[in-house]
Amino acid sequence: AQKVTQAQTEISVVEKEDVTLDCVYETRDTTYYLFWYKQPPSGELVFLIRRNSFDEQNEISGRYSWNFQKSTSSFNFTITASQVVDSAVYFCALSERRYGNKLVFGAGTILRVKS
Amino acid sequence: DSGVTQTPKHLITATGQRVTLRCSPRSGDLSVYWYQQSLDQGLQFLIQYYNGEERAKGNILERFSAQQFPDLHSELNLSSLELGDSALYFCASSPSGTFNEQFFGPGTRLTVL
Numbered sequence: 001a002q003k004v005t006q007a008q009t010e011i012s013v014v015e016k017e018d019v020t021l022d023c024v025y026e027t028r029d030t031t032y033y034l035f036w037y038k039q040p041p042s043g044e045l046v047f048l049i050r051r052n053s054f055d056e057q058n059e060i061s062g063r064y065s066w067n068f069q070k071s072t073s074s075f076n077f078t079i080t081a082s083q084v085v086d087s088a089v090y091f092c093a094l095s096e097r098r099y100g101n102k103l104v105f106g107a108g109t110i111l112r113v114k115s
Numbered sequence: 116d117s118g119v120t121q122t123p124k125h126l127i128t129a130t131g132q133r134v135t136l137r138c139s140p141r142s143g144d145l146s147v148y149w150y151q152q153s154l155d156q157g158l159q160f161l162i163q164y165y166n167g168e169e170r171a172k173g174n175i176l177e178r179f180s181a182q183q184f185p186d187l188h189s190e191l192n193l194s195s196l197e198l199g200d201s202a203l204y205f206c207a208s209s210p211s212g213t214f215n216e217q218f219f220g221p222g223t224r225l226t227v228l
Binding site for chain 1: 117146148150157158159160163170171173203205207209213214215216217218219220221222224
């Protein structure tokens with residue numbers, strides 16, 4: 001079964017703090033992709049990253065980094081030196097080869113960054 | 116700006132009515148997806164079209180239907196609307212039908228009164 005769990009409903013941090021958003025997934029497929037999307041208060045969904053199941057290398061993009069660990073079925077997202085503009089809802093998502101390209105989303109984590 | 120356009124931005128209608136939501140994918144993208152975002156169900160996949168053909172179906176009600184036209188734009192038709200259909204409806208597009216990142220439009224907020 002496809003399932004994505006984001007156990008943190010809401011996180012509040014003060015600007016410049018580092019914050020990690022957790023994502024745990026369940027899949028029976030050996031070929032799958034994991035994604036992170038950001039939904040700012042304006043409401044649109046912004047693509048952040050895609051990772052395939054065969055590439056466990058961590059990735060860094062500016063202040064953003066992602067830690068993919070197949071052993072624990074986790075794909076965590078860290079924001080370093082958070083800023084107020086990072087305030088948004090962050091969604092982790094999974095797609096499996098057997099189900100085509102449909103995305104199964106987690107419930108999302110609300111991140112509030114205070115100045 | 117993702118390059119995906121959706122109209123209208125907001126829609127307010129009454130129970131029992133029928134509405135049509137429209138989506139234009141990014142230039143060159145062949146696949147269109149529809150998702151529903153509601154407070155109780157979260158973000159849920161409804162349906163996917165690839166180059167005019169239905170490719171995958173999710174939790175889409177029988178009262179809902181969609182199609183993708185030869186110019187690749189897509190429409191989602193919602194009929195016999197109920198209060199529970201109030202949600203944000205997103206369209207997304209990707210270059211092909213598998214494993215690409217999907218780029219989302221701004222959404223259509225549907226309110227059923």
